[in-house]
Amino acid sequence: MRTSDRHFQEALKLIPWGTQTNAKRPFPQFEGIMPKFIERGKGCRIWDMEGKEYIDFRLALGPITLGYCYDEVDDAVRAQMKKGVLFSMASPLELELAQLLHEIVPNAEMVRFMKTGEDANLCNVRLARAYTQRDMVLTSGYHGYPDWFAVDDSPKNGVPAILKDYVKIIPWGDCEAAEKLIRQYNERIACVVSIPYDMNEDVNGTYIKYLRKLTKEYGILLVLDEVWTGFRLALGGAQELFSVDADLASYAKAMANGYPISTYLGKQQYLETLNTFRMTTTYAGETLSIAAAIATLKIMKREKVHDHLYTMGRRLMEGFNRIASECGVDAYAAGLPPSSYLKFNTRDKAYNERLEYLWFRELFREGIFVVLRWFICYSHKAADIDETLEKAKTALKRALEVEPKERSSIKPFYW
Numbered sequence: 450m451r452t453s454d455r456h457f458q459e460a461l462k463l464i465p466w467g468t469q470t471n472a473k474r475p476f477p478q479f480e481g482i483m484p485k486f487i488e489r490g491k492g493c494r495i496w497d498m499e500g501k502e503y504i505d506f507r508l509a510l511g512p513i514t515l516g517y518c519y520d521e522v523d524d525a526v527r528a529q530m531k532k533g534v535l536f537s538m539a540s541p542l543e544l545e546l547a548q549l550l551h552e553i554v555p556n557a558e559m560v561r562f563m564k565t566g567e568d569a570n571l572c573n574v575r576l577a578r579a580y581t582q583r584d585m586v587l588t589s590g591y592h593g594y595p596d597w598f599a600v601d602d603s604p605k606n607g608v609p610a611i612l613k614d615y616v617k618i619i620p621w622g623d624c625e626a627a628e629k630l631i632r633q634y635n636e637r638i639a640c641v642v643s644i645p646y647d648m649n650e651d652v653n654g655t656y657i658k659y660l661r662k663l664t665k666e667y668g669i670l671l672v673l674d675e676v677w678t679g680f681r682l683a684l685g686g687a688q689e690l691f692s693v694d695a696d697l698a699s700y701a702k703a704m705a706n707g708y709p710i711s712t713y714l715g716k717q718q719y720l721e722t723l724n725t726f727r728m729t730t731t732y733a734g735e736t737l738s739i740a741a742a743i744a745t746l747k748i749m750k751r752e753k754v755h756d757h758l759y760t761m762g763r764r765l766m767e768g769f770n771r772i773a774s775e776c777g778v779d780a781y782a783a784g785l786p787p788s789s790y791l792k793f794n795t796r797d798k799a800y801n802e803r804l805e806y807l808w809f810r811e812l813f814r815e816g817i818f819v820v821l822r823w824f825i826c827y828s829h830k831a832a833d834i835d836e837t838l839e840k841a842k843t844a845l846k847r848a849l850e851v852e853p854k855e856r857s858s859i860k861p862f863y864w
């Protein structure tokens with residue numbers, strides 16, 4: 450038994466699932482291959498409990514944009530640590546970060562900070578409801594675990610079934626369904642909350658632009674959930690990339706190179722609603738994450754980090770197309786370069802899913818850490834991408850060999 454397997458058995462006795470979030474739970478079918486714990490990281494590489502090294506494209510589920518243990522960010526945190534982590538009044542750093550965001554993010558007339566993606570979203574929903582004095586929210590995409598979003602699994606998940614009357618889900622990308630729901634509930638709707646881009650081929654923001662048009666027409670607020678697109682697809686996020694003008698937006702993951710901070714921001718008239726009711730939380734002004742965010746955003750601005758993410762992402766995508774063709778697989782690189790994927794494209798959907806799943810398994814074996822989308826960070830250099838592609842080809846060849854033998858036992862499942 451590996452050290453990490455023993456550790457996992459112990460963790461399961463005390464921690465449900467042995468981890469804090471679905472997405473970090475080891476896949477049972479990758480038993481013995483996918484690492485159960487990550488002990489440390491540097492640049493674009495991580496090491497598991499057995500000391501095995503991986504080139505990482507999952508990047509802590511998105512937040513690592515510069516690289517693990519990025520000196521300039523960590524130095525800013527260490528410097529702030531000497532001054533204090535949290536005070537009972539605002540720290541002067543808050544204004545510095547607010548000014549940076551105001552400059553970088555379109556429509557950031559006013560900003561406030563929180564800790565996670567879901568709580569930035571939750572604050573925006575609260576603002577929209579308070580401003581419009583309406584109750585209903587339409588959502589599109591994943592926005593986090595809280596009650597206002599997680600109604601699809603209610604009441605099994607503890608969310609009161611009555612909330613289904615207030616939250617309706619638009620399948621992401623379905624313009625017709627969006628229009629139908631907006632027409633149906635029109636004057637009851639406070640806002641539509643949507644992710645601007647999914648892992649798909651709508652790379653020009655067609656859906657989100659359509660939502661913008663509809664919400665304007667019906668006098669409904671548009672809240673963009675930029676939790677994973679913000680500071681990743683462009684410095685100003687999808688709002689900048691697609692030229693979409695949101696009323697409110699939530700940014701989180703890529704903001705501080707892994708330190709826990711998020712922001713909800715937007716047009717002054719909506720943010721000012723905060724002056725009329727109580728919205729208070731102790732840790733939102735925690736200074737280490739604010740210092741990390743300032744350092745991260747300054748590096749991104751100064752060094753044109755996004756040009757690098759696109760260059761490396763394109764190199765990876767070109768490589769995907771090459772290895773698919775060399776292995777004789779009907780597949781192509783899709784998505785946007787900072788987070789692309791290989792789309793298996795045979796007519797047999799079940800075969801595509803099995804092959805993709807097996808490919809991921811074999812990638813773990815090869816020392817490449819990735820699930821579904823391939824995030825690029827500033828520390829991925831050309832040599833890392835080339836090494837990855839070589840290993841990805843070996844992994845794909847092996848997946849093709851084992852697929853017929855394992856066919857009946859494979860059930861693609863990503864938690």
Ligand SMILES: Cc1ncc(COP(=O)(O)O)c(C=O)c1O
Nearest residue numbers: 565566567591592593644676677
């Ligand atoms: C688009 C989007 N919104 C919200 C969230 C929730 O963010 P957090 O996990 O920080 O609460 C996520 C997390 O994956 C996300 O991808």
